[in-house]
Amino acid sequence: MAETTQLELVTPADIMVQKPAEMVVAPGAEGLFGVLPRHAPLLSDLVRGIVEVHENGKVANRFMIDGGLADVSGESVTILTERAEDLDKASRDEVKSRADAASGAEAEFLNAVLAAL
Amino acid sequence: MPSLKDLKTRINSVKSTQKITSAMKMVAAAKLRRAQDSAERGRPYADRMQQIINSLAAKADPSSAPQLLVGNGQDKTHLLVVVSADRGLCGGFNGAITRQTRTEVARLRGEGKTVKLLMVGRKSADALRRELGDSYIEALEGIQGTSVAFADAASIGDKVRDGFEAGEFDVCTVIFNKFKSAISQEVTLKKLIPAEVDESAPSDDQGVSYEYEPEEEELLAAVLPRNISTQIYSALLESSAAELAARMTAMDNATRNAGDLIDRLTLVYNRTRQATITKELIEIISGAEAV
Numbered sequence: 001m002a003e004t005t006q007l008e009l010v011t012p013a014d015i016m017v018q019k020p021a022e023m024v025v026a027p028g029a030e031g032l033f034g035v036l037p038r039h040a041p042l043l044s045d046l047v048r049g050i051v052e053v054h055e056n057g058k059v060a061n062r063f064m065i066d067g068g069l070a071d072v073s074g075e076s077v078t079i080l081t082e083r084a085e086d087l088d089k090a091s092r093d094e095v096k097s098r099a100d101a102a103s104g105a106e107a108e109f110l111n112a113v114l115a116a117l
Numbered sequence: 118m119p120s121l122k123d124l125k126t127r128i129n130s131v132k133s134t135q136k137i138t139s140a141m142k143m144v145a146a147a148k149l150r151r152a153q154d155s156a157e158r159g160r161p162y163a164d165r166m167q168q169i170i171n172s173l174a175a176k177a178d179p180s181s182a183p184q185l186l187v188g189n190g191q192d193k194t195h196l197l198v199v200v201s202a203d204r205g206l207c208g209g210f211n212g213a214i215t216r217q218t219r220t221e222v223a224r225l226r227g228e229g230k231t232v233k234l235l236m237v238g239r240k241s242a243d244a245l246r247r248e249l250g251d252s253y254i255e256a257l258e259g260i261q262g263t264s265v266a267f268a269d270a271a272s273i274g275d276k277v278r279d280g281f282e283a284g285e286f287d288v289c290t291v292i293f294n295k296f297k298s299a300i301s302q303e304v305t306l307k308k309l310i311p312a313e314v315d316e317s318a319p320s321d322d323q324g325v326s327y328e329y330e331p332e333e334e335e336l337l338a339a340v341l342p343r344n345i346s347t348q349i350y351s352a353l354l355e356s357s358a359a360e361l362a363a364r365m366t367a368m369d370n371a372t373r374n375a376g377d378l379i380d381r382l383t384l385v386y387n388r389t390r391q392a393t394i395t396k397e398l399i400e401i402i403s404g405a406e407a408v
Contacts, residue, residue, distance in 0.1 A: 012267045012350050014158045044330040045339045
């Protein structure tokens with residue numbers, strides 16, 4: 001396996017993902033950016049969008065995040081976000097029922113998740 | 118001297134109280150494990166957020182830094198966010214918060230400042246309503262159940278932020294019980310606005326120069342509002358773990374006290390019974406002797 005960088009996706013309630021990745025693509029406030037191992041230290045604001053985790057040259061996982069922060073160093077990427085949803089595990093019906101029950105920012109986010117599914 | 122029947126009733130009533138307290142203790146213990154767990158899982162987010170703010174704040178220029186970090190230059194109106202429990206029967210938990218709030222309000226008023234209160238949790242809000250009710254800007258309840266939702270913390274955070282931006286207060290502090298261990302809690306005051314920055318903490322970048330996207334100050338302005346919700350969330354998590362721990366300890370003591378009481382009452386009961394028997398025997402014997 002090629003060189004990897006340690007990805008951590010942290011929400012207020014939990015560390016959602018913790019795994020090595022070959023490349024992470026994150027929705028920066030000034031545009032999408034990809035992070036490879038040995039990336040220069042970077043602190044970036046994120047907007048609502050999709051974080052892609054690349055493994056073996058392919059997209060392995062996709063997460064919808066609701067804005068946040070990315071703290072990138074040579075060997076790790078830490079993404080802090082208030083809300084995140086695993087697009088490979090989420091089911092349409094379940095997200096839909098949660099979106100109907102939620103209100104405000106939460107509902108907006110879940111609708112965005114729904115659109116991306 | 119109470120009759121045998123009275124004693125029996127008393128013992129039974131204490132026994133049923135003991136059943137309730139020991140059940141409550143077990144419920145609290147089971148929930149505590151979950152609450153403690155979620156308090157611990159919430160820490161990485163809050164810690165990293167704090168680290169980022171520390172390193173950004175160290176670089177920011179104090180004269181142009183966001184007001185959430187350095188304050189708005191005034192110190193007249195204080196907002197206290199008081200986190201207590203919705204339910205009682207948890208020992209000194211709510212009492213400690215209420216007392217601390219009272220002292221803090223008295224101290225601030227003594228310095229000639231205006232105090233506003235945002236009460237989270239029913240108990241302290243009720244306890245202080247008579248004396249400080251006029252200063253309440255809101256009293257929220259039903260937020261701390263078995264689990265604390267981030268959305269609730271975020272909505273409190275929004276209120277605080279909007280209030281600050283509207284100039285309703287200059288300084289904001291949260292008062293809550295911090296979970297130290299299963300048997301001890303600590304009343305903690307944490308300053309939200311201006312943000313508490315640990316200048317002495319070694320910044321995590323270790324001389325590496327970070328690139329910022331967007332610029333430091335814009336980034337700081339984006340992070341600080343989120344930090345308020347995060348801090349409130351972690352206060353709520355700590356407080357609900359502390360509440361359950363306090364309830365567990367209180368109910369454990371109550372169960373033990375009930376046990377002691379039952380022992381004492383049983384002793385009195387047995388003595389009384391024996392006394393009655395002896396009295397009856399004496400009556401029979403002296404009756405027989407008289408014949």
